[in-house]
Amino acid sequence: MYDLLIKNGIIVDGTGAAQFRGDVGVADGRIVAVGEAAGTARETIDADGCIVTPGFVDIHTHYDGQVSWDSVLAPSSINGVTSAAMGNCGVGFAPARTDKHDWLIQLLEGVEDIPGTALAEGLTWDWESFPDYLDALSRREYTIDLGAHLPHAALRAYVMGDEGGDHLARPSVREVEQMATLTREAMMAGAIGFSTSRTHAHRSRDGLNIGTLTAEDPELMGIAAALRDADAGVIQLISDAYLTADDDFAAAELQLIRRLATTSGRRVSFTVQQTDDAPDRWKGIYREVERMVADGLPVSTQVAPRPIGAILSFASTTNPFVVSATYRRIAAGQSVAERLTALAHPDVRAAILAEHAAFHASEGFIALITRGFNRMFRMSDPVDYEPHESDSIAAEAARAGVDPAAHVFDVLMEEGGRRLLYMPLINYAHGNLNDVHGMMTGSHALYGLSDGGAHCGTICDGSFPTTTIALWSKGNKSGLSAPLEQLVHGYTQRNAAHVGWHDRGVLAPGYLADLNVIALDELSLAPPEIVQDLPAGGTRLLQQPHGYRWTIKSGTPTFERGEWIGRTPGRLVRGRRPFRN
Numbered sequence: 001m002y003d004l005l006i007k008n009g010i011i012v013d014g015t016g017a018a019q020f021r022g023d024v025g026v027a028d029g030r031i032v033a034v035g036e037a038a039g040t041a042r043e044t045i046d047a048d049g050c051i052v053t054p055g056f057v058d059i060h061t062h063y064d065g066q067v068s069w070d071s072v073l074a075p076s077s078i079n080g081v082t083s084a085a086m087g088n089c090g091v092g093f094a095p096a097r098t099d100k101h102d103w104l105i106q107l108l109e110g111v112e113d114i115p116g117t118a119l120a121e122g123l124t125w126d127w128e129s130f131p132d133y134l135d136a137l138s139r140r141e142y143t144i145d146l147g148a149h150l151p152h153a154a155l156r157a158y159v160m161g162d163e164g165g166d167h168l169a170r171p172s173v174r175e176v177e178q179m180a181t182l183t184r185e186a187m188m189a190g191a192i193g194f195s196t197s198r199t200h201a202h203r204s205r206d207g208l209n210i211g212t213l214t215a216e217d218p219e220l221m222g223i224a225a226a227l228r229d230a231d232a233g234v235i236q237l238i239s240d241a242y243l244t245a246d247d248d249f250a251a252a253e254l255q256l257i258r259r260l261a262t263t264s265g266r267r268v269s270f271t272v273q274q275t276d277d278a279p280d281r282w283k284g285i286y287r288e289v290e291r292m293v294a295d296g297l298p299v300s301t302q303v304a305p306r307p308i309g310a311i312l313s314f315a316s317t318t319n320p321f322v323v324s325a326t327y328r329r330i331a332a333g334q335s336v337a338e339r340l341t342a343l344a345h346p347d348v349r350a351a352i353l354a355e356h357a358a359f360h361a362s363e364g365f366i367a368l369i370t371r372g373f374n375r376m377f378r379m380s381d382p383v384d385y386e387p388h389e390s391d392s393i394a395a396e397a398a399r400a401g402v403d404p405a406a407h408v409f410d411v412l413m414e415e416g417g418r419r420l421l422y423m424p425l426i427n428y429a430h431g432n433l434n435d436v437h438g439m440m441t442g443s444h445a446l447y448g449l450s451d452g453g454a455h456c457g458t459i460c461d462g463s464f465p466t467t468t469i470a471l472w473s474k475g476n477k478s479g480l481s482a483p484l485e486q487l488v489h490g491y492t493q494r495n496a497a498h499v500g501w502h503d504r505g506v507l508a509p510g511y512l513a514d515l516n517v518i519a520l521d522e523l524s525l526a527p528p529e530i531v532q533d534l535p536a537g538g539t540r541l542l543q544q545p546h547g548y549r550w551t552i553k554s555g556t557p558t559f560e561r562g563e564w565i566g567r568t569p570g571r572l573v574r575g576r577r578p579f580r581n
Contacts, residue, residue, distance in 0.1 A: 002027055004044075005045070023037035031510065045550055060236075060450055061076060067086070078548070078562055083504060087148040094132065095155060097158060104157070107153060115456060118534035141570065146573060147575075155183070166211060181226070183226035183230070195237065197237065199239060233575075236302075250284070271302050272286070282438075289444050301444055303449065304464060306436065306467050311379075311423075311458060312421040313412065314339065316457040320369060323359040353405055374392045375392065386433050437480040457539055501576070517552075558570075
């Protein structure tokens with residue numbers, strides 16, 4: 001007898017092989033039959049008309065704090081994810097000496113836009129070392145499985161103290177040796193890898209650069225050698241190579257990535273995106289990665305399936321008027337409800353618009369957010385992630401013959417001040433997703449960068465798995481698409497294998513029974529909602545997908561039609577997971 005039987009589905013098995021109609025039988029948390037599954041079951045799901053896929057594997061999340069207080073781990077879990085890797089981009093909460101707790105909170109608040117008040121109230125801090133942290137996680141239960149990278153910024157501060165937060169400070173030989181020792185210790189305890197950040201975009205709440213920004217070879221190669229010695233773990237990093245217009249800088253960063261892969265002998269992945277300032281940089285990066293792969297180096301790019309887009313609102317973190325002193329005073333000193341009441345006053349509106357008009361930024365994200373009205377769009381239902389400039393707020397203002405800044409203010413005051421606007425910041429230099437298609441279809445590309453658990457009030461990209469399957473299986477507005485089987489493979493077996501989880505990501509006997517039952521024709525995303533469900537009343541954006549009939553973790557149904565049904569079969573995953581039939 002099966003514990004669970006999924007009948008009459010269209011099987012997309014995660015390997016990239018052609019889909020077929022069949023059943024999936026589950027017993028003791030594992031798949032025991034695929035195709036024809038004769039016999040009885042304690043529970044049966046009719047998947048007629050639906051695709052059945054492995055559970056998605058998200059290799060780029062930031063639940064490092066949320067795991068202290070939350071078992072559900074949305075938005076990943078409600079978007080078909082059954083396994084996730086956290087501790088990316090060099091940031092996290094272990095190892096951590098007691099006197100560094102507040103510092104780490106400020107770092108995560110700045111880098112990942114996670115409310116510091118929520119972290120201060122929600123973090124349990126029942127750990128110091130990284131192995132302690134894993135032990136703490138192993139005592140908890142979740143809707144999904146979780147693995148954790150050792151984050152460089154936390155490691156550096158643990159070893160170097162205050163100097164670890166200064167990217168110009170260089171560790172001594174002894175300190176590099178200590179970092180290497182702690183890295184080996186973390187890998188042996190079950191870390192899935194090591195992560196670091198080399199981007200100016202990552203700053204603490206106080207605006208300071210992340211301490212790992214300019215780490216040099218003695219430090220980085222010492223850590224890479226520790227991974228080699230441990231024969232465990234991957235390396236994940238973000239670098240400014242993709243956004244720079246400086247050819248020499250980009251080449252130097254790519255050579256550093258080559259050295260990390262050569263020294264460690266481990267798999268390396270790094271962020272590649274498209275910016276307005278260097279819209280074709282990704283193509284050169286891809287050519288260099290192809291050369292690395294040809295030389296036998298296991299290097300991959302991590303890419304996103306849509307723009308990295310800011311959600312603009314008066315009720316959340318970011319909008320074009322954050323440069324106004326009047327707006328900042330109102331936003332900092334009052335609740336959301338009080339803020340919206342104040343913003344409705346004509347004198348306040350006039351003051352904010354006058355201060356906004358006096359502000360000038362020539363380039364960069366702040367210029368785009370404050371004056372990029374041609375890149376601001378009302379969020380539709382379902383959300384259109386490839387909007388045309390003719391539908392922008394600038395176009396609306398031009399048609400109405402009004403000042404675009406004043407029009408944006410009035411639009412943001414709609415729906416009681418909770419109107420959301422979507423602003424594609426990255427991966428949208430040419431006003432379409434054609435280059436995203438090029439990035440996604442690279443032979444070395446990994447689907448990542450969802451940042452689930454982070455950017456709570458600014459970005460809502462934990463729904464990337466849903467966009468990957470829903471948009472690209474049908475095609476973008478230029479008609480570019482990808483086979484459904486390859487898209488599912490990218491978010492299942494390929495991602496799982498990259499981090500060494502060979503026991504999941506495939507629908508075949510012996511694999512973990514992590515599954516999704518999806519009505520593909522209905523798969524879409526509603527606009528995000530602003531919710532206040534973090535500790536200390538913290539606010540975040542949460543986006544509800546449509547089309548998921550069931551999500552199943554280790555043979556246990558966890559979500560039905562997008563609703564959690566109260567079960568938490570997910571656990572900490574330590575290190576590599578071999579396949580055992």
